[in-house]
Amino acid sequence: MDRARYLPLFLEEATDHLAELGRALLVLEKDPAAAEALELCFRMAHSIKGMAASMSLDPITDCAHALEDRLGKAQRAGRVDPVVELPLWFSALDRLERLLRSVRDTGECAAEPAVEDLAGPAGLKKKLQRTLLAA
């Protein structure tokens, strides 16, 4: 596939999705029980993952995948943890925005540390430790 041909459409759509994701996260910040906002976040992360995977933009795919997993768990649990989960989701949004900017500027993803904060309990523990140390 001619990747360059699809890059403008990818950038346009991924930018829109991140904006929607950001708006939905703000809704969840005010009301962690907002199921529609959570469903929208899941769909945006899922969609970004699929598009980035097609474009072989692995850092975006990995981050969106990790975010989608955590959003899916919250959906199944029927609740959002505003103390632990929401900050992680916002940090994933920041990371996705940085990565997308680098794709816009250079055509590729800039180097970022591993997605440890979103990847599982070990990463989460590190994140919490850092948060506590910084407090």
Place this chain on the structure above:
Amino acid sequence: MSGRILIVDDAPFMRAWLRGILESGGFEVVGEVEDGEKAVTAFAELRPDVMTMDLVMPRQSGVDAVREIMRIDPDARIVMCSAQGLEILVMEALQAGACEYFVKPLRPCCVLSTLRGVLEKGR
């Protein structure tokens, strides 16, 4: 082998990407729609040889759309377009009547061989 394909996906990027693959393989894309509800209507109108159906969409999911289309035509050929981590939904779609699936990222060889296989063997 050619065939008339209807693409169902809420992401314009994914529809364009899939259209590019299909047309490069000699398939005719007879329509594109962005959700499960429109998929049911478009199926009834266009009667494609095969539909490619995304799983996660607004308003009506891919699985629900498969169920409705199967009620209209039990011989409809629907190939699910999944992503990693959605195996349970894929199983639901296959049980509902979808005949195949492919997993994103969509690679031309995989998409084309899957669709050719579906067209050759029928249902």
